[in-house]
Amino acid sequence: MAxxxxxxxxxxxxxxxxxxxxxxxARLEVDSGERVGLxxxxxxxxxxxxxxxxxxxxxxxAEVASGEILYRGADILRMSHRGIRDLRRREMTAIFQDPLxxxxxxxxxxxxxxxxxxxxxxxxxxGRLSRREIEARCIAALHETGMPDPERIMHNxxxxxxxxxxxxxxxxxxxxxxxxxxxxxxxxxxxxVTIQDQILRKLDELVDEKGTSVLIIxxxxxxxxxxxQRMYIMYAGTMVETGRTKDLLAAPRHPYTQGLMESVPxxxxxxxxxxxxxxxxxxxxxxxGCRFHPRCIHVMPVCKETVPEFFSVGEGHVAACYLYRS
Amino acid sequence: xxxxxxxxxxxxxCFPTKQGLVRAIDGISFVMAPGDTLGLVGESxxxxxxxxxxxxxxxxxxxGDILFKGETIGAAFNRRPKHVKGDLRIVFQDPGSSLNxxxxxxxxxxxxxxxxxxxxxRDRLARMKALLEMVELPxxxxxxxYPQAIGGGEKQMxxxxxxxxxxxxxxxxxxxxxxxxxxxxxxxxxxxxxxxRELNLxxxxxxxxxxLMRNVASRVAIMYLxxxxxxxxxxxxxEHPVHPYTKMLLSSIPVVSDxxxxxxxxxxxxxxxxxxxxxxxxxxxxxxxxxxxGDFCAELDPEMREIxxxxxxxxxxxYGPEGE
Numbered sequence: 001m002a003x004x005x006x007x008x009x010x011x012x013x014x015x016x017x018x019x020x021x022x023x024x025x026a027r028l029e030v031d032s033g034e035r036v037g038l039x040x041x042x043x044x045x046x047x048x049x050x051x052x053x054x055x056x057x058x059x060x061x062a063e064v065a066s067g068e069i070l071y072r073g074a075d076i077l078r079m080s081h082r083g084i085r086d087l088r089r090r091e092m093t094a095i096f097q098d099p100l101x102x103x104x105x106x107x108x109x110x111x112x113x114x115x116x117x118x119x120x121x122x123x124x125x126x127g128r129l130s131r132r133e134i135e136a137r138c139i140a141a142l143h144e145t146g147m148p149d150p151e152r153i154m155h156n157x158x159x160x161x162x163x164x165x166x167x168x169x170x171x172x173x174x175x176x177x178x179x180x181x182x183x184x185x186x187x188x189x190x191x192x193v194t195i196q197d198q199i200l201r202k203l204d205e206l207v208d209e210k211g212t213s214v215l216i217i218x219x220x221x222x223x224x225x226x227x228x229q230r231m232y233i234m235y236a237g238t239m240v241e242t243g244r245t246k247d248l249l250a251a252p253r254h255p256y257t258q259g260l261m262e263s264v265p266x267x268x269x270x271x272x273x274x275x276x277x278x279x280x281x282x283x284x285x286x287x288x289g290c291r292f293h294p295r296c297i298h299v300m301p302v303c304k305e306t307v308p309e310f311f312s313v314g315e316g317h318v319a320a321c322y323l324y325r326s
Numbered sequence: 327x328x329x330x331x332x333x334x335x336x337x338x339x340c341f342p343t344k345q346g347l348v349r350a351i352d353g354i355s356f357v358m359a360p361g362d363t364l365g366l367v368g369e370s371x372x373x374x375x376x377x378x379x380x381x382x383x384x385x386x387x388x389x390g391d392i393l394f395k396g397e398t399i400g401a402a403f404n405r406r407p408k409h410v411k412g413d414l415r416i417v418f419q420d421p422g423s424s425l426n427x428x429x430x431x432x433x434x435x436x437x438x439x440x441x442x443x444x445x446x447x448r449d450r451l452a453r454m455k456a457l458l459e460m461v462e463l464p465x466x467x468x469x470x471x472y473p474q475a476i477g478g479g480e481k482q483m484x485x486x487x488x489x490x491x492x493x494x495x496x497x498x499x500x501x502x503x504x505x506x507x508x509x510x511x512x513x514x515x516x517x518x519x520x521x522x523r524e525l526n527l528x529x530x531x532x533x534x535x536x537x538l539m540r541n542v543a544s545r546v547a548i549m550y551l552x553x554x555x556x557x558x559x560x561x562x563x564x565e566h567p568v569h570p571y572t573k574m575l576l577s578s579i580p581v582v583s584d585x586x587x588x589x590x591x592x593x594x595x596x597x598x599x600x601x602x603x604x605x606x607x608x609x610x611x612x613x614x615x616x617x618x619x620g621d622f623c624a625e626l627d628p629e630m631r632e633i634x635x636x637x638x639x640x641x642x643x644x645y646g647p648e649g650e
Binding site: 041042162164165192193194195196197198200219220221222223225226249250259260261262263264265266267268269270271272273274275276279 | 369370477478479507508509510511512513515516534535536537538540541560561564574575576577578579580581582583584585586589590596597599600
């Protein structure tokens with residue numbers, strides 16, 4: 001059984017102008033110990049997916065129309081408040097894009113780290129940690145992320161740290177307790193390449209060591225290639241292609257993925273394609289059938305009518321495109 | 327016709343702050359020939375944007391000189407002749423904040439035309455339409471739209487049309503695509519390449535994306551803490567990177583294929599962070615992160631030296647205190 005399974009999730013937002021139908025039967029699976037990447041452009045619903053999984057979507061305006069999110073077989077969307085709180089405490093953890101927004105500017109790094117550990121492991125009883133143990137674990141967690149002088153950092157406020165350091169604090173917070181699933185939403189988008197390289201290498205190391213499953217959301221193909229075993233390509237609220245990262249990047253099959261890969265500037269200097277014509281659809285009135293069809297160069301009559309299922313295009317590699325129906 | 331279109335000589339810009347003097351640019355020199363596309367690459371806080379802002383005249387330089395077509399333009403912006411302002415234009419990073427949200431695209435485009443007195447007021451509407459067509463936007467549809475009604479890539483195209491309104495010969499592009507998705511970026515980059523060819527433009531392209539520069543620039547310059555580390559023609563730069571910082575940057579780029587992976591230098595593993603520009607390390611400013619550091623690097627600030635035709639490097643290890 002998969003650790004996390006998102007089944008045909010449809011999520012919309014009710015706004016003044018109407019109903020934004022963002023997620024359209026999104027499907028996603030993360031196995032135990034697996035590292036999965038979710039790649040898509042701005043506004044394709046990546047963050048909505050993560051927020052649904054963590055159940056932090058603002059409802060309203062958001063509303064889950066249909067679908068389920070199973071964590072070890074239990075539906076997160078129908079869980080009690082207590083259930084979801086326990087899940088967030090013990091099983092799931094997240095790193096977000098902007099550490100300045102996920103760290104509280106009013107408290108020191110130490111206070112924030114200690115609070116997290118106290119919440120999940122503090123108090124009395126078996127398996128609980130004393131105050132001194134918590135302190136030691138906080139420092140160890142900061143040390144693990146490659147932070148110089150963690151004892152001093154514990155007394156610092158987030159504003160006293162650089163962007164890379166703040167993201168390291170977030171990683172320390174996320175990995176300080178033994179969670180099963182790490183959701184990383186664009187963890188390095190705001191950072192410089194050299195810092196990104198360091199953070200990703202550290203994250204890779206720590207996740208390997210602890211055997212955590214990872215779902216990493218990004219728009220950078222390169223990051224996914226370095227960090228994941230399997231990846232999903234998302235377009236306008238639907239997964240359009242999935243497969244082993246190496247296979248998918250070497251031979252993308254869905255016309256959208258192909259267009260995306262041709263747009264990525266390469267170090268080999270082969271030039272850049274013209275990009276994909278058109279832009280992401282308006283969610284108030286999304287195109288019928290395959291949502292990519294107005295921009296697709298291989299568009300067929302059937303694409304405009306029905307939403308394509310996943311068709312197999314290789315070993316463990318599927319694409320939602322009628323080109324591969326046979 | 328002068329040989330160089332832009333030449334920057336020993337340009338320095340300091341900002342006094344409460345913490346002390348910040349040397350945002352510390353004596354950089356480079357020359358651009360007409361038709362050149364120079365990619366200026368560096369991490370955040372390395373002074374790339376300040377360089378562009380000094381050249382375009384938003385800040386007067388602390389010292390040093392900027393020559394544009396043989397004319398000194400280092401003096402204050404308000405004393406800069408108007409024909410220079412029209413000939414040297416800039417496109418900013420975030421089109422969302424560089425276009426006035428309360429003006430239509432027509433109003434936005436008419437400002438440079440009116441200021442620089444391009445044509446009569448009757449010709450201007452035709453000129454604006456031509457400009458929009460030039461950046462591949464259907465003119466009749468977009469002329470009366472507001473910036474908020476169009477996508478990020480289209481906004482950047484409008485910003486580009488505004489920059490081209492006065493027929494410039496040099497355009498500074500300050501991270502024009504870093505706020506955009508790759509498929510939109512591809513569109514803008516192809517547009518820029520086409521316009522360069524058609525209008526004989528020269529670009530100073532500021533970015534942090536080295537793989538993009540591999541495909542666009544004719545020369546690449548690397549900046550670190552207000553100083554240039556290495557300038558080389560693009561092919562030479564990517565095939566024989568010399569400066570340890572260049573190698574570190576190249577090895578940090580996430581790539582998508584095995585062929586690219588093979589091109590990356592693998593020995594230089596990135597470490598450390600860019601130091602605060604308030605207290606720049608003595609000697610070579612990169613020595614604290616350098617993997618090839620020698621004994622004298624902490625004391626001796628290296629000079630720019632040419633090691634191959636057009637390939638300039640600032641590193642003690644390459645020529646040492648006692649020469650090669």
